[in-house]
Amino acid sequence: MEIGSRIRFYRIQQNMTQEELSRGIISTSYLSKIENNQTTASIEVLDFLCSRLTINLIEEEEIPLMKSLFDWYHDIVHRRQDTLKKRYEELREKIHSTSDTTAMLYFVLFEFRYLLTERDFTEAEAKLEKISLYKDIFEEKMTYYYEKFVGLHHYLQSKYSSALMHLKGAERFLTKHLPFEKWEEADLYYSIALTLSQLRKAALVIQYTHFALNIYQSRYDLMRCAECQILLGINYLRCEEYSRSEESYQLARKIAEQLNDKSLLGMICHNMGYLSSITKKYEQAIIHYNEALKYKNKHEALSTIFSILYAYYQLDKKEEAEKWILEGQTILKQNPNQEYDYHFKVYDSLLKGNLSAEFEFFMLEVVIPYFIEHEKQQYIIEYSELMASYFEERHKYKSAAHYYQIVCHALKRAYSN
Structure with a gap:
C-alpha cells in the first residue's frame, strides 16, 4: 500500500x-x-x-496472515459456525501486532461481515461507521467486499432497494476480471437473487439464481444447490409456472432428505404449502404447513403459523383460525416480531368482525405504512385492497380509490421486471 x-x-x-x-x-x-x-x-x-x-516507515507484508484472513472469510461464507469465533479471537490478536496495513483493512472488512453473521447489528453499525472513513484508500478488491457487505447489511435491515444498489455495485467488480474464486461469484449472485426476490423481480431472480446454481452444481455444493432450487420454486410460482415451481421444490426436497437437514425440510414444506395455497388447495396447504412445523423450531414457526391461520380463514373455519392466532401470539411473547404481531392483530380483528374506527386507524397509520417502509409488496397489496373494500362498503369512494391506487402502484412495482 x-x-x-x-x-x-x-x-x-x-x-x-x-x-x-x-x-x-x-x-x-x-x-x-x-x-x-x-x-x-x-x-x-x-x-x-x-x-x-508510532509506525514503521517500511511496511512488512505478512503473507501467512493474509492467507489466514481469507481462510476465515471462506468459513464465514460457508457457515462453519463451530470455528468462526475462535478464529476471530486469534486473528484479532495477530492484527494488533502487525504492521501490514493491507491485512488490517481486510480484517476490519471481514470482521464487519462476521458481526452480520452473528447478528450483532449494534457493533456492526459502529464498525461500518469506522470502515466508511477508510473507503478512499481501498484497493478495488476491498471496495468489492465493502459494497457486498453493506448490501448484506441493508438486506438484513429490510432495506431491499438500497441492498440491491450496493450488491450491484459489487457485481461491477466481477466484470473487471479481478481474481475472485468461483464460490465468491456464486455467493454474490445468490445474494443479488435473494434481494431481487424480496423486491419481487421474478424474472431477474430466476436469471441470477441460475448463475449461482451453475457454479454450485459444478462444485457439488448440495446445500447451496437446494437453496437455489427453493428460490427458483418461489419465483416460478410468482410467474404462475406452477409445475416448474413444484419441480424445483421436489429437487430441493431430495437434497434436503439426503443431507438430513431439518431446517431445509421445514423451509421446503412451507413453500410447498404456499404453492397449494396460491392454487386455492387450502386443505392440502395445511397438510404441508403442519409437516413444516415438525421440522421448525418455535422461533422459526411464525410464518408457517400465520400461513395456517390464513388457510383456515379462507376456508371460513373461524375457530381453527383463532386457535392459530393464539399459538402465534404465545410464540411472540418469547420471540417478538413486529411484522407477525401486526399480521395476527389484523386477522384477530377480521375474525371477530371488530372493524371499528380503532381498526381503521391501526391499518392506515400503522400496518400499511410499516409494509410500505419495508417494501413488502405482497402485504401492501393485500392490506390496501382490504381497506379499499372496507371504504367502499361504507360509501367512502374517495378513500377507496386512494387505496386501490396504492394497490396498483404496488402491483406495478411487484411485477415490473
Whole structure:
C-alpha cells in the first residue's frame, strides 16, 4: 500500500485529526496531498509523520496472515459456525501486532461481515461507521467486499432497494476480471437473487439464481444447490409456472432428505404449502404447513403459523383460525416480531368482525405504512385492497380509490421486471 494511504489509515485509526498529525512538521494542506498520494514527500518528513503515528516507515507484508484472513472469510461464507469465533479471537490478536496495513483493512472488512453473521447489528453499525472513513484508500478488491457487505447489511435491515444498489455495485467488480474464486461469484449472485426476490423481480431472480446454481452444481455444493432450487420454486410460482415451481421444490426436497437437514425440510414444506395455497388447495396447504412445523423450531414457526391461520380463514373455519392466532401470539411473547404481531392483530380483528374506527386507524397509520417502509409488496397489496373494500362498503369512494391506487402502484412495482 502507498505510504500516503498508510499514513491516512493509521491517523484515522488513532482518531487523530490532520491538524494534530501535521503540527510542527508540515502544513495541513501538504499532509492532505501526501495522504491522497498526490505528492512525494521527503524521507525526513515521512519519518517524522510515521514516528508520531508510532509506525514503521517500511511496511512488512505478512503473507501467512493474509492467507489466514481469507481462510476465515471462506468459513464465514460457508457457515462453519463451530470455528468462526475462535478464529476471530486469534486473528484479532495477530492484527494488533502487525504492521501490514493491507491485512488490517481486510480484517476490519471481514470482521464487519462476521458481526452480520452473528447478528450483532449494534457493533456492526459502529464498525461500518469506522470502515466508511477508510473507503478512499481501498484497493478495488476491498471496495468489492465493502459494497457486498453493506448490501448484506441493508438486506438484513429490510432495506431491499438500497441492498440491491450496493450488491450491484459489487457485481461491477466481477466484470473487471479481478481474481475472485468461483464460490465468491456464486455467493454474490445468490445474494443479488435473494434481494431481487424480496423486491419481487421474478424474472431477474430466476436469471441470477441460475448463475449461482451453475457454479454450485459444478462444485457439488448440495446445500447451496437446494437453496437455489427453493428460490427458483418461489419465483416460478410468482410467474404462475406452477409445475416448474413444484419441480424445483421436489429437487430441493431430495437434497434436503439426503443431507438430513431439518431446517431445509421445514423451509421446503412451507413453500410447498404456499404453492397449494396460491392454487386455492387450502386443505392440502395445511397438510404441508403442519409437516413444516415438525421440522421448525418455535422461533422459526411464525410464518408457517400465520400461513395456517390464513388457510383456515379462507376456508371460513373461524375457530381453527383463532386457535392459530393464539399459538402465534404465545410464540411472540418469547420471540417478538413486529411484522407477525401486526399480521395476527389484523386477522384477530377480521375474525371477530371488530372493524371499528380503532381498526381503521391501526391499518392506515400503522400496518400499511410499516409494509410500505419495508417494501413488502405482497402485504401492501393485500392490506390496501382490504381497506379499499372496507371504504367502499361504507360509501367512502374517495378513500377507496386512494387505496386501490396504492394497490396498483404496488402491483406495478411487484411485477415490473
